[in-house]
Structure formats: C-alpha cells, structure tokens
Amino acid sequence: MENTLFRDAVTSTAFNLSLSRNMIAMLCETAAWEPFWEAGGTPKKARYHFDGAEAHAITRLVAMGGRNDFTTGIRGIVSRGLAYAPDKRWPGILRLTDAGKHVVELLKIAGLAVEFTAVNLPEAV
Numbered sequence: 001m002e003n004t005l006f007r008d009a010v011t012s013t014a015f016n017l018s019l020s021r022n023m024i025a026m027l028c029e030t031a032a033w034e035p036f037w038e039a040g041g042t043p044k045k046a047r048y049h050f051d052g053a054e055a056h057a058i059t060r061l062v063a064m065g066g067r068n069d070f071t072t073g074i075r076g077i078v079s080r081g082l083a084y085a086p087d088k089r090w091p092g093i094l095r096l097t098d099a100g101k102h103v104v105e106l107l108k109i110a111g112l113a114v115e116f117t118a119v120n121l122p123e124a125v
Contacts, residue, residue: 001098003081003097003098003099004081005079005080005081006080006081006082006097006099007081008081009079009080009081010080017080017103019076019077019080019103020072020073020076022072022073022076023072023073023076023077023080024107024112024113024114025073025114026073026074026076026077026083026094027077027082027083027096027100027103027104027107027113028104028107028113028114029114030077030083030094030095030096030100031096031100031101031104031113033046033094033095034095034096034101037095042086042087043085043086043087043089043090043093044087046090046093074091074092074094077094077100078094081097081099081100082096082097082099082100082103083095083096083097083100084097
C-alpha cells in the first residue's frame with residue numbers, strides 16, 4: 001500500500017529521511033509495542049487494561065504520549081508516515097506503518113536503535 005506521507009517526507013531531489021534523537025527513540029519505543037498489537041491489543045486495552053507483566057509497559061505507553069520531550073518525536077514520526085494513532089481519541093498511542101517498521105530495521109543495522117521491552121522501559125515521568 002502506498003504511504004503518501006512517507007513519500008512526501010523523504011523525496012525532493014533525492015531520497016532523504018532526517019530523524020532527530022527523540023524521533024528515533026519514539027520509533028524504537030513504538031516498535032517495542034508491536035507484539036502487544038499482534039496479540040490482539042487495542043487502544044482501549046493500551047489505555048485502560050492493566051494486568052500482570054503488561055502493567056508497567058502499558059503505563060509507560062500511556063504516559064509517553066503526554067511527555068513534553070516526546071511530543072516532537074511523536075509529531076515527527078506521524079508526519080513522516082512512520083507511525084499512526086489507531087484511535088484518534090488517544091493520539092499518543094501509536095502503531096508503526098510498514099515504512100516505520102523498515103526504518104526501525106535500518107536503525108538497528110546502523111546501530112542507532114534503542115531496544116525497549118516491557119522489562120526495561122524507563123519509568124514514566
């Protein structure tokens with residue numbers, strides 16, 4: 001499927017994708033949530049469902065959307081077509097687009113990706 005936001009963000013006279021440190025961190029943190037979504041997670045569960053090992057990670061997901069240092073990161077990756085909010089009521093709860101998944105893989109190859117898991121996600125501020 002064609003991602004026009006991504007195409008518009010990376011093309012002018014050449015292919016160029018510019019990402020800040022906050023955007024890279026936000027992409028990596030969002031990528032850590034893919035298993036949650038693949039297991040049937042929903043924005044409502046991400047916002048309200050706290051059980052077992054998911055409790056800390058879900059708290060972090062909810063908090064990261066409201067943190068000032070991640071606001072630019074969220075806007076940056078959404079405007080570049082790398083992520084989207086599956087439910088507009090909670091714009092800080094994101095999923096990666098296909099382009100975003102590939103960019104995360106490229107960041108890993110370049111050694112720029114930060115590995116986030118439910119165990120090592122930093123405490124919400």
